[in-house]
Every structure is written in C-alpha cells, then in structure tokens.
Amino acid sequence: MITFSKQQLKIPKLQRPVYLVTAGQSKFDRAFPDKRTEELCIDAFTMAASLLDISPAELKRYIHTCYYGHFADHFGDQLLGESVIHDRLGLDPLGNVGVKTGGATGGSTLWEGVKAVASGYSDCALVMGWERMDEVPTDEGNFLISCAADKDWESPLGHIYTGYYAVMAQRYWQIFGKAEDSFRKTLAEIAVKHHGYARFNPFAHSPMKITVDDVLNSPVVAYPLRALDCCLMSVGAACTILCDEDTAFKLTKNSKNKPLRIWVAAGSHTLRPADRLHMDIPLLPHETADQYKDLGERFPGGERYPGFTGFLAARMAAYYSYGMAGITNPLEDLDVIELHDAFTISDVQTYEDVGLRPYGYGRDYVESGDCYHTNPHTGKPGKLPSNLSGGLIGCMHAVGATGIMQTLEVATHLWNRWAEIHGDEKRWKDFNREKPQDWTDLQVKGAKRGMAISHAGVGSHVTSTILMDPDHLIKKDA
Amino acid sequence: MSMYGHVFVKNNQYKFKGQFHHLTPNTPIRNADDGWKLLGVTNPRDMTYIHSYGGEAIFFESLSQGKLLGTRCDNAGCASKGTVYIPFRTHCPDCLGKNTVIDLTDTAKKTAHVHTFMVCARSGAFNVLDKPIKFINIEFDGVQTILMSYLSLGEPAFGMKVVPIFKTGSPTFTILDLSWVPEGTTQAQLPEGFSF
Numbered sequence: 007m008i009t010f011s012k013q014q015l016k017i018p019k020l021q022r023p024v025y026l027v028t029a030g031q032s033k034f035d036r037a038f039p040d041k042r043t044e045e046l047c048i049d050a051f052t053m054a055a056s057l058l059d060i061s062p063a064e065l066k067r068y069i070h071t072c073y074y075g076h077f078a079d080h081f082g083d084q085l086l087g088e089s090v091i092h093d094r095l096g097l098d099p100l101g102n103v104g105v106k107t108g109g110a111t112g113g114s115t116l117w118e119g120v121k122a123v124a125s126g127y128s129d130c131a132l133v134m135g136w137e138r139m140d141e142v143p144t145d146e147g148n149f150l151i152s153c154a155a156d157k158d159w160e161s162p163l164g165h166i167y168t169g170y171y172a173v174m175a176q177r178y179w180q181i182f183g184k185a186e187d188s189f190r191k192t193l194a195e196i197a198v199k200h201h202g203y204a205r206f207n208p209f210a211h212s213p214m215k216i217t218v219d220d221v222l223n224s225p226v227v228a229y230p231l232r233a234l235d236c237c238l239m240s241v242g243a244a245c246t247i248l249c250d251e252d253t254a255f256k257l258t259k260n261s262k263n264k265p266l267r268i269w270v271a272a273g274s275h276t277l278r279p280a281d282r283l284h285m286d287i288p289l290l291p292h293e294t295a296d297q298y299k300d301l302g303e304r305f306p307g308g309e310r311y312p313g314f315t316g317f318l319a320a321r322m323a324a325y326y327s328y329g330m331a332g333i334t335n336p337l338e339d340l341d342v343i344e345l346h347d348a349f350t351i352s353d354v355q356t357y358e359d360v361g362l363r364p365y366g367y368g369r370d371y372v373e374s375g376d377c378y379h380t381n382p383h384t385g386k387p388g389k390l391p392s393n394l395s396g397g398l399i400g401c402m403h404a405v406g407a408t409g410i411m412q413t414l415e416v417a418t419h420l421w422n423r424w425a426e427i428h429g430d431e432k433r434w435k436d437f438n439r440e441k442p443q444d445w446t447d448l449q450v451k452g453a454k455r456g457m458a459i460s461h462a463g464v465g466s467h468v469t470s471t472i473l474m475d476p477d478h479l480i481k482k483d484a
Numbered sequence: 485m486s487m488y489g490h491v492f493v494k495n496n497q498y499k500f501k502g503q504f505h506h507l508t509p510n511t512p513i514r515n516a517d518d519g520w521k522l523l524g525v526t527n528p529r530d531m532t533y534i535h536s537y538g539g540e541a542i543f544f545e546s547l548s549q550g551k552l553l554g555t556r557c558d559n560a561g562c563a564s565k566g567t568v569y570i571p572f573r574t575h576c577p578d579c580l581g582k583n584t585v586i587d588l589t590d591t592a593k594k595t596a597h598v599h600t601f602m603v604c605a606r607s608g609a610f611n612v613l614d615k616p617i618k619f620i621n622i623e624f625d626g627v628q629t630i631l632m633s634y635l636s637l638g639e640p641a642f643g644m645k646v647v648p649i650f651k652t653g654s655p656t657f658t659i660l661d662l663s664w665v666p667e668g669t670t671q672a673q674l675p676e677g678f679s680f
Contacts, residue, residue: 009563039513039523083527148608158537158544159571162658163634164617165608173621173632177600180642228604280571280621280632307642314600314621314630 008285017329018271020124023484025254025265026473027247028065029414030054033437034211034242034402037140043082044094046243047136050407051095054245057423058261066095068253070128072102075115075135075406080150082138091134108154109348110272111135112244112409113460113469117270119248129253135406136243147239154463156278168236171464172228174279175351177314179230181307182366183351190230192369193350194221197234197399199378200347204396205442208434209411211240211402213442235350237398244410246417263421267479268413269330269472273322277466279314287311288321290361291328292335297364305366317352319468320359320461327457327470328361332481336361337376337390339480341453342419344412346461346468347397356459360470362390379448387451394419394448409460413471416456420475424449454478489532498534506530539574542585547662548655550679552592552648554627555583568627588624592648593680595625596664601640613660620664622646633659636675638666653677 030053032046048062055065072095074088084090088104107114112135119133139147152165160170183189198218204210216234224234249257254265276282287298302309312318324336333339345360347353357368362376375381376389395401395415402411418424425447427433434441454475461468474480489504508528514520537544546553554570562579569583576583602619611617618635636649645667654677655661663678671680 039515143609145607145609148606149610150608152608156571157535158540159659160632162612162660163619163632164604164613164615165611166604166606166617167608168606169602169604169617169619170632172602172604173600173619176602180600226605228602228606278571278632280629281569281573281577282630283567283628 008283010288018326019330020120020269021126022124023251024120024123024268025249025251025476026268026413026417027249027254027257027265028054028057028261028263029244029246029410029417030057031209031244031407031411031414032242034209034240034404034411036211036238036240038241039140043087043136043138043243044091046241047091047095047134047245050134050243050245054247057263058257060257060261065247065257066097068130068249068257069097069100069132069247070130071122072097072100072132072134073105073115073119073122074102075105075111075133075410077106077108077111077137077405078139078150080153081147082141091136097132106406107467108462109346109403109405110409110460110462110467110469111406112411113270113458113471114272114409114467115406116246116248116268116409116413116471117272117469119246120268120270123248123250129250130257131248132245133248133410134243134245135408135410137404137406138241139239139404140241144239159278159280168228168231170279171349171352172231174314174464175228175231175349178351178355181305181315183369189369190222191218192372193230193235193354194218195372196347196350196353197221200393200397200400201234202400203379203394203448204400206445206448207396207401207428208430208437208439208441209242209402210396210400211238212400213396214400231349231351237348237403240402240404242402242404242407244407244414246410246413262423264475266417266420267474267476267484269327269484270469271323271326271330272467272469273319273326274467275312275317275319275465277463279464282312282314282318284310285312285318287316287365288318288325290321290325291333292361293364301366308366311365315355316365317355317359317461317465317468319465320356320459320470323459323468323470324360327472330484331472331474332479332484333472334480336457340390340455340457342394342416342450342456343390343392344395344397344415344456344458345392346408346459347393347399348403348461350399352461353397356461360457360459379450391450394450409458409469409471412458412460413473416458416473419450419453420456420473422449422453491534504532540572543572544657544659544661547650548652548657550589550650550652551587552589552662554586554588556586557581558584569629570624570627570631571629588627589648591624591626596622596646596648598640598642598644598646599623599630600642601635603640620646622664634663636663636665636678637669637673647680649674649678649680651677652679
C-alpha cells in the first residue's frame with residue numbers, strides 16, 4: 007500500500023510567473039534521408055522566431071540557458087547530441103542540459119525550462135526537443151525502444167514494448183471495457199479522429215481519411231490493439247521559448263503572439279508494471295472518495311488501484327498542475343487539450359487519470375462527442391476538444407519533441423493563430439504535402455486555457471503542462 | 485579463438501576470452517531518385533555488453549536449479565514489513581533495508597494465476613521466443629506484486645491457474661529460464677530443456 011506524506015502532496019509554487027512566448031516545429035515524418043537532426047532543429051527554431059516577427063539571430067540574443075529533450079541516444083548513435091544541436095544553433099557558450107524521460111521527454115524538458123525561469127536563474131530559456139528514429143530498421147527500432155523496459159526482467163520477453171503495454175490494455179479492455187464490441191468501436195473512433203485531424207495539419211506524419219472498419223480490419227499488433235490503434239515512430243523537432251514577464255512582453259510587442267502563462271508538473275511510477283502496489287485513488291479537486299467506493303462492484307476486478315488500468319503518474323501530474331493553476335474541474339476550466347495517445351486505449355485511460363471522466367467511464371468522453379472539435383451528435387463545438395493536431399497516432403511521436411509539439415499546438419489555439427499556421431499554402435508546398443480540398447479550420451473559438459499531457463513508458467513519467475491567457479487566469483496568485 | 489566472447493571474474497576483475505566484435509565495413513546510402521547522389525553511410529557494429537546482476541544474481545542462478553526466489557522486508561520498524569516482492573528486490577523500497585530472500589516455488593505452484601495477458605504477434609530484433617508470444621502477468625497468494633513472464637503452452641485467460649517451469653537443461657541465465665504452463669500439464673508436454 008502506498009501512502010503519501012503531507013510534504014509530498016504539497017502543491018508546487020513558482021517563485022515568479024513564467025510565460026511561453028513562441029514555439030516552432032519541423033515537418034514530421036517517418037524518415038528524413040536528406041536532413042540531419044540539427045537541420046530539423048534549425049527549422050523549428052526559425053519558425054519560433056518567425057511567429058514573433060523577428061530573426062533567429064535576434065531571438066537568440068534573449069536566450070540565457072537551454073534545455074534539450076532527446077530520449078534515445080542509441081537511435082541516433084550520438085552521445086551528447088545536445089552539444090551538437092547547441093553548437094549548430096550557435097548558442098555556445100550558454101549553459102545547456104539534456105533531459106530524458108522516455109515518451110515524456112518533451113514535457114520534462116518544459117518542466118526544467120519553466121523551473122529555470124521561475125527561479126530567476128534565467129529570464130529567457132530555450133526548450134528544444136527532437137528524436138531521430140529512422141537510423142535503424144524498424145525491428146531494431148523496436149528492440150531499442152524495448153530497452154526502456156527493465157533489461158533483466160522484461161526486455162528479453164520479445165523485445166517488443168507494445169507487448170508490455172498491451173497487457174495493461176487487455177486488463178482495461180476486459181474490466182472497464184467489458185470486452186464489448188461497442189467499446190472496441192469507440193477505440194477505433196479515436197484512431198479515425200486522430201488520423202482525420204492530421205489531414206488538416208501540414209506538419210503531420212500520418213494524415214488518413216479512414217473509417218472505423220478500416221481500424222478494426224487493420225493487422226493485429228497485440229490484441230485488441232491493431233496497427234491503426236498505435237502511435238507513430240517519427241522524426242522531427244519542436245521548440246518553445248519561455249520567459250519572465252518583462253522579457254515576454256518585450257519579445258512579443260510587435261507580434262500576434264500573446265505571452266501565455268505556463269505551469270508544468272510531473273509525476274512518476276514504477277518502470278515495471280509488475281511492481282505497482284495497491285493504494286487508494288488520489289483524488290482530484292472535483293472528485294470524492296465516495297464515488298469510488300463501489301468501483302469493484304460496478305467493474306468486477308477494477309477495485310485494485312492503480313493496478314494495470316490506471317496511470318498513477320498521470321494522476322499525480324494532474325493533481326499538482328491543477329493545484330498550481332487553480333483548476334477545479336478540467337472539463338469546465340479548459341478549452342483545448344492534447345493527450346498522449348500512444349495507443350487508443352491509453353488515450354481512454356488518460357481521460358480518467360486527468361479527471362475528464364471518473365475512473366471506469368473514460369469512453370464516455372468520446373461517445374458523448376465532447377472530445378471532438380465539432381460534436382458529431384449535435385453539430386456544435388465539442389465541450390473540450392482533444393488532439394486536434396492528430397496526436398501521436400496521426401501527427402507524430404518523435405519522442406523528445408512530442409510534449410513540445412503538443413504544447414505548441416495548444417498555444418496556437420490560445421493565440422488564435424491555428425488557421426494561419428496550419429492553413430498556410432506555402433507551408434504545405436514547402437513540406438511537399440498536398441493541402442486537402444476539404445481542409446477545415448480547427449481553431450477552437452475563444453480558447454483561453456489548455457493542457458498537454460506527456461507520458462513515458464508504461465506510465466513511468468508523466469507531465470502536465472497548463473497554458474493560460476494571462477487575462478483569463480483562474481487563480482490570480484498562481 | 486572462440487567465435488563468441490566469454491567473460492569471467494578473477495580477483496574482482498573482468499577477464500575476457502574470445503572475440504568480442506566482428507568488423508563489418510560501412511556502405512554508402514545513395515538516392516535512387518536523384519542520380520544516386522550520396523545521402524549517408526551505414527554504420528554496422530556488433531558489440532557485447534558485460535552486465536552484472538549484482539544482488540539479483542541468486543535469482544537467475546536459482547531459476548536454472550528449478551527454484552523461484554522472491555524477497556521480503558522483515559524490518560520490524562518498516563511500514564512495509566512483510567511485503568513480498570517478485571520481481572526480486574534486493575532492498576525494501578520503503579525503508580531501504582536489505583530484504584530477506586525467500587523461496588516462492590511452492591507458493592507459485594499452488595497459487596499462481598493470470599492477472600492479465602497479451603498475445604503478441606510481433607517482436608523486436610534479437611527476440612528468441614517463438615511467436616506469437618503469450619505474455620502473462622501472474623499473481624500469487626501473499627505477494628503484493630504481479631510478475632510478468634510468458635506462457636509456453638495453451639492459451640492464456642484471466643484467472644487461469646498456471647505453474648512455473650524452469651529451463652534446467654542448457655539454461656540461458658536470463659528471465660527466459662522461467663516460463664509457465666497451465667495447471668495439469670505433464671512433464672512430457674514441456675518444451676525442450678524445461679522441467680517443473
């Protein structure tokens with residue numbers, strides 16, 4: 007049984023407000039045989055400068071420290087890759103540090119950048135992430151990814167990470183999904199949605215117009231998960247610039263970007279699901295212990311928490327970040343979110359961990375239409391649209407960049423620049439991608455607050471990044 | 485000289501015997517769509533890691549002897565006293581005291597059942613298990629953790645009673661020396677090299 011002390015449950019407090027002023031990203035794809043990683047990072051940085059209507063050289067003059075997210079050195083066969091990128095960006099002799107927490111690397115890198123600015127160490131920090139996953143054949147890539155499991159106790163079992171993840175999916179599918187066809191169809195709808203939204207995103211690696219049947223007929227990877235239920239293996243880079251208040255307003259004074267308040271919090275859990283010990287469900291502000299008293303009766307087998315069905319790290323990241331930003335109910339307080347949809351089923355699990363629905367009822371977030379840009383049942387705006395970028399299933403999973411891409415995507419809505427950035431004909435042409443005839447503006451109208459969840463492994467690290475328009479804060483002293 | 489590298493320890497130093505890497509030349513990567521211009525180069529490499537099991541070595545050695553070991557915190561002052569761990573933990577994650585090694589073979593034989601499972605059609609490079617791989621996560625009475633392993637015979641199901649089998653013939657000294665079969669399986673049905 008795990009219990010927490012009062013000290014461990016303390017809500018973090020930043021020493022001064024931190025602002026995200028701009029962000030940029032490269033094109034994402036399965037492979038870039040004609041580009042080095044540093045070229046992709048320069049693409050991302052150049053875009054970040056262009057959104058401020060200043061030159062990259064001018065933006066660099068503000069940067070004081072750099073935080074680099076790059077998970078898998080062995081994919082690129084380059085230790086100290088951060089130093090290579092830092093040099094090519096021309097940022098020597100500024101201090102820099104590499105961050106790696108698996109799939110949550112992007113979010114964790116933002117976490118470090120925020121703390122640097124909040125503490126006063128830096129007034130302006132670069133947060134950049136990337137991943138190079140095309141430099142080995144796919145089966146060797148799967149081997150390298152499996153090295154993120156326990157090397158003695160798990161990795162030798164097939165060297166296939168999807169399998170380690172899928173045992174949890176199986177448990178959720180049987181307990182909370184009750185192995186129903188309707189639940190399986192709901193999972194497929196998530197894949198349809200994410201590949202579909204990716205069609206309107208020029209950066210996206212896997213835009214597809216597909217149906218539920220296409221997903222249900224795609225090859226089985228690890229039952230009930232099929233190929234179209236799984237995230238991509240991508241290459242690309244993304245970055246953000248974080249500042250204190252004075253620098254933020256100076257940097258944005260001639261641009262359409264409004265400085266956005268940012269908070270990041272993190273949680274963790276065992277690398278091996280085997281080691282998960284039983285505990286009471288940590289509650290979010292809008293939940294009560296009573297509502298989970300009979301969870302095991304409603305869902306036989308679901309009484310063990312977190313068991314193999316919940317992500318404790320995601321729950322804790324949400325707990326800390328909601329406390330920091332004053333969120334009492336994410337469904338009511340937020341306008342747009344990007345979740346870590348490594349698999350369709352883990353997307354559903356995360357809805358529960360971050361409190362969009364109570365444990366056991368994640369599927370309702372999709373079935374109600376709340377998760378869509380436009381609710382398919384009502385034709386009205388979805389209550390809290392998720393993964394309009396296409397997420398990890400449709401847009402990309404270039405691991406070190408993913409959490410940063412998600413944050414950028416949320417920011418474009420808060421800046422009211424989504425259509426400008428994603429609809430730009432020149433960008434589609436530069437990326438050698440065809441803008442669809444039915445391209446649709448997915449801007450969430452009036453969006454003021456958003457969240458991005460970055461998640462590693464089978465839930466070993468999770469971060470929650472909250473962005474808010476500073477004129478629409480929930481807690482004034484946040 | 486041996487085709488494979490071997491390592492042993494003498495006087496607390498690693499000693500190496502045999503060949504540890506095989507050189508393969510680089511080859512150019514060219515663009516077939518653009519006049520076969522140079523884009524990059526392959527970097528083949530064959531390496532052998534030398535890995536210590538440390539305090540967990542006894543667990544892996546015991547598998548080859550048909551025993552399944554776990555550990556237990558016996559620290560009277562620890563809130564987690566009595567908690568049994570498998571995977572084997574050398575130290576209690578709560579008090580960080582040294583755990584007691586205990587034999588869980590009988591407990592596993594009598595009480596093991598499947599908590600969850602997955603039949604995996606794909607594998608990564610260097611996999612040596614037959615596909616599809618039947619991952620199972622196993623619960624035991626009195627044990628607070630849920631061990632991941634693989635089922636060698638039959639089809640997995642929730643709650644299914646399983647018993648451990650051990651690769652006592654030509655052991656690999658890895659976690660693959662432990663596998664599981666449905667309760668009621670006979671010795672004759674076991675994969676080569678395995679015994680109860």
